[in-house]
C-alpha cells in the first residue's frame with residue numbers, strides 16, 4: 001500500500017486527493033471478487049431452496065431456472081457499475097497526474113537571444129558557483145575559465161569532483177547559483193534554448209543508443225545529413241571498420257540501449273553522432289574511456305583535422321587522453337586547482353603529477 005502511494009505521489013500532487021483515490025481503488029478491488037462470491041452464493045441458495053420446492057411440487061424447474069437467470073443478470077449489472085466506477089476513479093487519478101505535467105511551469109525560462117556577440121566557439125565561466133536543484137551542497141565553487149574558439153580544453157579530476165556538472169552548465173541543463181556562463185559573449189540565460197543548444201554537440205558519459213539501424217543512430221545528430229557525411233563522421237570516430245564488418249553494415253540494427261554492442265563501439269557511435277551535428281562547441285564527457293590508446297589517438301587526430309574550428313572540451317581520466325590538449329584544467333572539489341599544458345602541469349601541479357606517476361607506474365607494471 002505504501003509503495004503504491006509513493007508511486008502515485010508525483011510532484012506537488014495533493015496528498016489528500018491521492019489518499020481518497022487509493023481508498024476508493026482498494027474498496028473497488030475488494031468489491032469485484034466480493035460481488036462474484038455473492039452472486040454464486042445466491043445461485044446456490046436458489047438451487048437449494050428451489051430443489052426442495054420442486055420436490056414438494058410447489059414449483060417447476062423452469063421457474064427456478066428463470067429466477068437464477070434474472071438474479072445473475074441483475075448482479076452482473078451491479079458488477080458492471082462497480083467496474084465503471086473503478087475506471088472513473090483510475091481515470092481521475094491519471095488526469096490529476098497528467099494535469100501536473102501539462103500545467104507545470106518550466107524551471108528554465110527561455111531568453112530571446114539568437115546569436116552571440118563574440119567569435120563563435122568562445123566560452124566563459126565567470127566566477128561560477130553551482131549546486132544541483134534540491135541540494136544545498138555546492139558542487140562548483142567560484143570557477144572562472146575562458147575557452148577560446150577552436151581550443152581543445154581537457155578537464156581532469158577525481159570522480160565526483162564536478163566535471164560533468166561544469167560542462168552541463170554550457171548547454172544550460174542547469175542554471176548557475178552565482179556568477180554566469182557565457183557562450184559567444186552572451187549569458188546562456190539570455191539565449192533561446194534551441195539557439196543555444198544548436199551551438200553545442202555533446203557525447204554523454206553514458207552513451208544513449210536506440211533500437212534502430214546504426215545509420216539512424218548516427219544521423220540523430222543531424223536528420224538531414226547525407227550518406228557521405230554519415231560515413232565521414234563514422235570514419236572520424238574510428239567506427240567505420242567495425243560498422244562495415246557488421247552483418248548489414250550501416251543498416252545493422254542496434255538492440256535497445258545498445259545492448260548488442262561493446263562499450264567502445266557504443267562510445268564511437270555516440271561520438272560520430274556528436275561530430276555530425278553542425279555545432280561550434282563539442283563536449284566529450286568521458287566518451288573515449290573504453291577505447292584503446294591507439295584508437296583514441298587516431299580519433300583525436302582525425303577530429304582535429306576535420307573540425308579544427310570547433311571548440312572542444314574533453315573530460316577524461318587518462319593522462320594519455322589529455323596530454324595533447326591545448327590546456328588541461330585540473331578540478332578538485334569543485335574548484336579549479338590548476339590550468340595549463342601537460343608540461344606546465346607536470347612541473348607545477350601536485351595532483352597532476354600524482355595522477356601521472358600512478359598511471360605511468362601502472363603502464364610500467366602492465367608492460368612487465
Ligand SMILES: Nc1ncnc2c1ncn2[C@@H]1O[C@H](COP(=O)(O)OP(=O)(O)OP(=O)(O)O)[C@@H](O)[C@H]1O
Nearest residue numbers: 132133135139158159160161162163164165166205
Ligand atoms: N542530479 C544530481 N543531483 C544531486 N547531486 C548530484 C547530481 N548529479 C551529481 N551530483 C553530485 O554532484 C557531484 C558532482 O557530480 P559530477 O557528475 O559533476 O561528477 P564528475 O566529476 O563528473 O564525476 P565522474 O568522474 O564520476 O563522472 C557528485 O558529488 C555527485 O554526487
Ligand SMILES: [Mg+2]
Nearest residue numbers: 163164165205
Ligand atoms: Mg561525470
